[in-house]
Amino acid sequence: MAFKNYILVCAGTACESSKGIALYEALEKELKAQGVDAEAQLVKTGCFGFCEQGPIVKILPDESFYVKVSPEDASKIVSEHIIKGRQVKELLYDQDQSSGTSADSIDFYQKQQRIVLRNCGVINPEYIDEYIAREGYAALEKVIFDMTSDEVIKELTDAGLRGRGGAGFPTGVKWGFTKNAQSDQKFIVCNADEGDPGAYMDRSTCEGDPHSVLEAMTIAGHTVGADQGFIYIRAEYPLAIERLENAIAQAREYGLLGDNILGSDFSFDIELRLGAGAFVCGEETALLASIEGKRGMPIPRPPFPAVKGLWGKPTVINNVETWANIPMIILKGSAWYSSIGTETSKGTKVFALTGKINNSGLIEVPMGTTLREIIYDIGGGIRSGKKFKAAQTGGPSGGVITEEYLDTPIDYESLQSIGSMMGSGGMIVMDEDDCIVDVTKFYLEFTVDESCGKCAPCRIGGRTNYNILDKISRGQGKVEDLDTLKDLAQAMRKASLCGLGQTAPNPIMSTINFFEDEYMEHINEGKCRAGKCKDLMSYTIIEDKCIGCTACARVCPVNCISGEVKAPHVIDQDQCIKCGQCFTKCKFDAILKG
Amino acid sequence: MAKMTLEELRNLRDSKKKEMTQRDGDKSAQIVIGMGTCGIAAGAKDAFDAFLEELGNHDIKDTRITQTGCMGLCFSEPTVEVAVPDMPRVIYGNVDANVARRIVREHIIEKKLVSDHIFDKPAADIISE
Numbered sequence: 048m049a050f051k052n053y054i055l056v057c058a059g060t061a062c063e064s065s066k067g068i069a070l071y072e073a074l075e076k077e078l079k080a081q082g083v084d085a086e087a088q089l090v091k092t093g094c095f096g097f098c099e100q101g102p103i104v105k106i107l108p109d110e111s112f113y114v115k116v117s118p119e120d121a122s123k124i125v126s127e128h129i130i131k132g133r134q135v136k137e138l139l140y141d142q143d144q145s146s147g148t149s150a151d152s153i154d155f156y157q158k159q160q161r162i163v164l165r166n167c168g169v170i171n172p173e174y175i176d177e178y179i180a181r182e183g184y185a186a187l188e189k190v191i192f193d194m195t196s197d198e199v200i201k202e203l204t205d206a207g208l209r210g211r212g213g214a215g216f217p218t219g220v221k222w223g224f225t226k227n228a229q230s231d232q233k234f235i236v237c238n239a240d241e242g243d244p245g246a247y248m249d250r251s252t253c254e255g256d257p258h259s260v261l262e263a264m265t266i267a268g269h270t271v272g273a274d275q276g277f278i279y280i281r282a283e284y285p286l287a288i289e290r291l292e293n294a295i296a297q298a299r300e301y302g303l304l305g306d307n308i309l310g311s312d313f314s315f316d317i318e319l320r321l322g323a324g325a326f327v328c329g330e331e332t333a334l335l336a337s338i339e340g341k342r343g344m345p346i347p348r349p350p351f352p353a354v355k356g357l358w359g360k361p362t363v364i365n366n367v368e369t370w371a372n373i374p375m376i377i378l379k380g381s382a383w384y385s386s387i388g389t390e391t392s393k394g395t396k397v398f399a400l401t402g403k404i405n406n407s408g409l410i411e412v413p414m415g416t417t418l419r420e421i422i423y424d425i426g427g428g429i430r431s432g433k434k435f436k437a438a439q440t441g442g443p444s445g446g447v448i449t450e451e452y453l454d455t456p457i458d459y460e461s462l463q464s465i466g467s468m469m470g471s472g473g474m475i476v477m478d479e480d481d482c483i484v485d486v487t488k489f490y491l492e493f494t495v496d497e498s499c500g501k502c503a504p505c506r507i508g509g510r511t512n513y514n515i516l517d518k519i520s521r522g523q524g525k526v527e528d529l530d531t532l533k534d535l536a537q538a539m540r541k542a543s544l545c546g547l548g549q550t551a552p553n554p555i556m557s558t559i560n561f562f563e564d565e566y567m568e569h570i571n572e573g574k575c576r577a578g579k580c581k582d583l584m585s586y587t588i589i590e591d592k593c594i595g596c597t598a599c600a601r602v603c604p605v606n607c608i609s610g611e612v613k614a615p616h617v618i619d620q621d622q623c624i625k626c627g628q629c630f631t632k633c634k635f636d637a638i639l640k641g
Numbered sequence: 642m643a644k645m646t647l648e649e650l651r652n653l654r655d656s657k658k659k660e661m662t663q664r665d666g667d668k669s670a671q672i673v674i675g676m677g678t679c680g681i682a683a684g685a686k687d688a689f690d691a692f693l694e695e696l697g698n699h700d701i702k703d704t705r706i707t708q709t710g711c712m713g714l715c716f717s718e719p720t721v722e723v724a725v726p727d728m729p730r731v732i733y734g735n736v737d738a739n740v741a742r743r744i745v746r747e748h749i750i751e752k753k754l755v756s757d758h759i760f761d762k763p764a765a766d767i768i769s770e
Binding site: 309 | 647650653658660678679710713720727735755756760761764765768
């Protein structure tokens, strides 16, 4: 016999610290005392996010969402909600907005809105029928049979959809260029060469909802007059490739790809092209070169691919996330889509939320959501109760957002104005244990590694900047180095051939802007406050505290700790590799890190 | 199926929609496992096998197990959605083989939710709106 109600008590770490357990026990007691413990099951749950509003209680099946619930509220929840079936209004998340109808309150507390990820985690991605049952290929029907090309382009333009690869160019305008270009052949390309460290939005979309990409590309083919599409995806994504190939085969079988789609005179097909994992191939001209079988290196633009792209033919190239938006815009209309987001940036954005955050994950939020909402309401706050330092967006091309900008509504323009960028959607949260010089050095190392070497500003500028950062991280930097970094950054921005080189200095500029004091500490004091720069720190044993248990000496991988049993030990600083194992192992706080 | 016309596609969509709504109302339970790269890396295949084995042990034949893509709750992978008739649909996180067996015994058989593993669905469904 199933229970009538289920009382879910959030017992995540943050709620636990704010008395989730005491609340659980109070509810347990009340259910028994009021004689209804057979009617409602009390359940501890994982973290629901929203930790600042904790402890949280959710009651199923009616989805009532109670916040800041104290153990004293337990009696009322049981007597009112469980026994009489009436919501306890003063505990609801928003007492004014949710007028008792639970459906409103669900939408209201949930900060996420899933357009791109609408089917991810819902359908079985290996069965085309499940996609079709959720309005799949209905947008394609509409485009082929009920809309003109100009209407489709107008719809996308009115919707305000902008490229989700990072640059944010209006998609409708791009399609318009290709449609109006005169050519015997045109192409459609999907950029699935996702390469930012820590980003996996496109992989998840291709794995969870491959048909949304195929449908959108077919729509583009019909709109601009192309009959062939390519998906350029990196070979490191085997599952995404498998699911896309399977989806293409099923779409062909159903006549949704191939000749005379749905009995019309429109024919279109899609093939995969596998990339070898070069980051520069995410740049569109390098990507197209790679599809053509050439070495993946960028060429100057203009001409843009929309006019002169693959094999010199007009080519629409969009990113996976951009594609996945399109069927919904066609079906629900531009007015619906443009009602979501900010003045200049419409719709939603998918972020891969990672780093020092409790609830890492793939999230999709309306443009204009603040970083604070993302980190605290969705992400559940910083891990281990540490202090937020900065969030990095835009990967190796982006910058950091600091605490003072936590309430900035995120869109293309606002991020740019604070020296970061939207990028493709990687969002890495850093806490006080992360060193800003070290992080910047990591990104520079990445872009130096991935630079194709074609143009000097990127090839030489990037390397020189990296060397300077390396020097600073070893405590050998000079104050003038910061000016050199900035000068080189300017030159790279202006003179590099493609986006990789133009944006590679962004992490430097952004972090010097916000964290100059930390750079100066490294330079002037030879100090790394986060303890990440190994050359600037040491481990020493405090003689008075060491009891000579030998635990540190036994764990040391390079045997550089010596001492008699029951006598204070000593670390040989010349041999020490600063792995920190002794520090972790010592039970007596006898090892000093600094 | 052979190549479809517009008519046939619409008919297929209608019949699949009906099938899916009926599925929600029918007597059998459904287990949906998130099997994107992230889920699989976190052990979704072990959970999948454990579900099959435990259902077999209890001779339960009317519970369907299917896979889906990533729900986005990376911190609690593997994730599993469970729908049992007359009970609320819930998402379980951190489902290893042991939790999978608990879900079969406690949720599917005893009709009780499994403590400590429930997570919230991240967003309302825009398709069914």
